[in-house]
Amino acid sequence: MSYQYERLFEPVKIGGVTVKNRFAMAPMGPLGLGDDEGGFNQRGIDYYTERAKGGTGLIITGVTFVDNVVEQHAMPNVPCSTHNSVHFIRTAKEMTERIHAYDSKVFIQLSGGFGRVTIPTNLGEYPPVAPSPIQHRWLDKTCRELTIAEIQEIVKQFGKGAYNAKRAGFDGVQIHAVHEGYLIDQFAISLFNHRTDEYGGSLENRLRFAREIVEEIKRQCGEDFPVTLRYSPKSFIKDYRDGAMPGEVFTEKGRDIPEGIEAAKLLVAYGYDALDVDVGSYDSWWWSHPPMYQEKGLYIPYAKIVKEAVDVPVICAGRMDNPDLALSAVDDGACDMISLGRPLLADADYVNKLRASKTKDIRPCLSCQEGCMGRVQEYAALSCAVNPQACRERVTALTPAYQSKRVAIIGGGVAGCEAARVLALRGHKPVIFEKTDRIGGNLIPGGAPDFKEDDHALIAWYEHTLAQLNVSIELNHPCTSAEILAEDYDSVLIATGSTPKTFGIGDHPAVYPAAALLMKEVPFEEHIAVIGGGLVGCELAIWLSDMGKKVTLIEMQECLLAVNGPLCHANSEMLEKLVPYKGVNVMTGAQVIDGKAGSIVVKTGDKEETIAADQVALAVGYGSDQSLYEALKYEIESLHVIGDARKVQNIMYAIWDAFEVASTL
Structure with a gap:
């Protein structure tokens, strides 16, 4: 029988490894899934196995460190394949054997380190490192420059880490990464790499670190052992800690497309067997970890650019949960494999459900990042907002009721x-x-x-x-x-x-809760004031502005989103920038003190200002x-x-x- 998504279930070869379908589990930070000796804990083993059981052809684990000396990391944080090799192999072997039972392949993602982008909650007391003495992404401190001896030590550790992974039954490795501004990417980008030695200057020199890594792994594990690379052909960096909005015209200070194409060709020539494509950086985090404000399939055009430049498989992630979108990307030649990250947190059985034409059974990912990146950022623990069992599969397994109630x-x-x-x-x-x-x-x-x-x-x-x-x-x-x-x-x-929560504003006749406008219970006027710069108020303001309304957003606190719970920075930083970018007039540290038909009076400090407001929407909480x-x-x-x-x-x-x-x- 013919099947609509049959092409997505064709096998794909990466190096000498055949993957049973075109679906990969995207690597996501395995915070909480490692133990204090650098192995995988039971939660991690169960978590990855569950996604293999759910039909995913290729499991790519999240970050596993190969070095814990040059760039130190608190333990347990994430697995480390060289910290205690016997223990790592023992725990990882159990996981790879279970994954292989479902005819899935598994690659381990090996990291060279985070450098200037290490999240402070994961940094502990250790000083951040970088290719050059540059500003840290989150902290107001300067990173320490790596020595040549330290770079070469990390390269050696990659070989050891990959060898340990091969012994543990992994089918290949993915290198983390010439993407998102991690340590190896910092070497590759001239904005961050100011070195004058053999690891700085020309593009070939800036990619030397990545080249030596793949060469060392192939030397220790053999040419037929697949080595893939997470790769971003464009950074969307306007400056340090400043990223671009979708559609914004700006000068790229990171890696732009022409250099991205040239780098992709060089990386494949160096020996990488596949490129796992996204875009963005920690300075523009909403590209690397796209919230709901980014369109679905946002990486597809960039994957296609890379695919047209290289002759190895290209993997594409980035809000690819719509199977029609995924199919069109493959049919259009943009990529060879579809990478699902957060959708597999939301529903481990996504692939099997799609194969059985049970798309209505697939629990959707909201791109809210509250249970995944938000918790990683704040609590060093990975899970999912809509799936409480993610990363807790064993301890949250449902048991039949003793007595039906x-x-x-x-x-x-x-x-x-x-x-x-x-x-x-x-x-x-x-x-x-x-x-x-x-x-x-x-x-x-x-x-x-x-x-x-x-x-x-x-x-x-x-x-x-x-x-x-x-x-x-x-x-x-x-x-x-x-x-x-x-x-x-x-x-x-x-x-x-x-x-x-609601209240009146002077004699203004058109004051409504935000929900009344969101539900279109009242017709929209031309000038609309939104009171409350939390999540609801910001999203309402953007939505109204997109419909051509003249919107003023008023917040009592000194910044937007001040009273919300911890949001993933990718979401909060994008939303903060998106509100004024969409033409919304933002007034912070401001309070509405009076109103009448057509206007309100806003006090900011000692200044009072009359603002046109045919309608007022209250987004001041519940x-x-x-x-x-x-x-x-x-x-x-x-x-x-x-x-x-x-x-x-x-x-x-x-x-x-x-x-x-x-x-x-």
């Missing part, structure tokens, strides 16, 4: 839906009572901007999944405490969510709705409050809290 869930937002899903999988009989005409809660207005389409995709996934599980959903059904008590449920979960919980807390033994009803946070904690409670009832 009738459980009432009051509220059909994301917390209520997740709780119902987990309860049904365990054999309980949940029923959702939702006071509106559809499930989704605050995801419905939150997903209104076109760049938040995956929020609505998550709602659709819950609708589909709960229908498959035969979960009873009572829509347009507000619940009272008397009704709940009359039914004598075994357990009750309060997931009543939150309501937007308050938990705990009224039903208060009415029941002394009446029901098994009573839990989850999601925003417990504490207004984010999508991740709504899902995680619901999973935690529902998995133990």
Whole structure:
């Protein structure tokens, strides 16, 4: 029979290794997946094996260090293939054997170090290094310049690390990387490399580090052992700590396309067997780790440029979760393989579900980066906002309920839906009572901007999944405490969510909560003031500006996003830059003190200013709705409050809290 995505399931050869399909698991920082001797811990083994079980043809692990002397790293941080080679081989061998059982191949990503871009929470007390004494990406300090002897020591360690990986059963390695501004990339980019020795100056000299690495690995592991490279043909750097916006005209100070093409040809000539293509740098992090504000498939044009320049396989990542987009990229000759990173965090079974034409079963990635890069950045731990089991597969494995219970869930937002899903999988009989005409809660207005389409995709996934599980959903059904008590449920979960905070502004007649505009409950006027520069306010302002409205964004704090929980820098920095770039008038350290039809008065310091505002949108936060919980807390033994009803946070904690409670009832 013919199958729409058959081409995505053709085998691909990388060097002498044949991969069963065109899907690779993109390397993602394995924070929390290593042990204090540099091996893979059980969480890491289970995590990678689960993605192989899910059908992914090629597993590429996240960063594994080869050096822990020249650039020191706190242990445990991520695995290190040379720290304790016997222990590394023992733990990695268990993982590669399990992965091979599913006919998947596995490459280990070996890192030369982070240099000036080391995230401070992972740096500890160790001084950052770099090719030259340049400014650190995050800290106000100057990096120490590496000596030639140290460079050559790192090269030797690459050979040892790759040899250990080969002994442990890995099918190949990926070098991390001439991409994103990591240490080897810092050597390759003239902005960061000011050396006058054989590792600086010409492009060939700046790539010498990368050349010596592949040559050393081939020397120790053999010419037939595949060595691939994570590679960025363009950096999008305007200056130190300053990146470009999509579509912005600027002068590239990092690597631009002409040099990117030349470098790609040289790297392949040096012996690299495949190039794994993205773009960006830590100075423009929203390119390397694209949030929802970047378009899907954003790396495809750059992968095609590289593919047309080299004769080795090209792998393409970058929001490639749409299978139609992935297929078109392969058909168009832009790449040979599709790399899925965050989509495989969200759903380990993505590839098998696609192969079986069960696309509606695939849990979508939101590109929110709250559970992955945000947690890596803040807590050195990898997971996923929409999949609480990511990187915790064994400890969160669902067990059948000892006794099936009738459980009432009051509220059909994301917390209520997740709780119902987990309860049904365990054999309980949940029923959702939702006071509106559809499930989704605050995801419905939150997903209104076109760049938040995956929020609505998550709602659709819950609708589909709960229908498959035969979960009873009572829509347009507000619940009272008397009704709940009359039914004598075994357990009750309060997931009543939150309501937007509102207030009046003088005599202004058109003041609405942000959700009213997002849901298009009122017609848009020409001049719109958005009060509140948090996540909702910034996204609303961009959306309105994209529709041609004249928008003023007013925030009491001295900067945007000041009161939000820790966001991944890729998201927060892009959003901060995107708001003024989209033409939004931004007023920080400002307070609205009065208003009337058509205008508001804004006070900044000692200055008062009248701003045109036909409408005012309030994005000043939400308050938990705990009224039903208060009415029941002394009446029901098994009573839990989850999601925003417990504490207004984010999508991740709504899902995680619901999973935690529902998995133990």
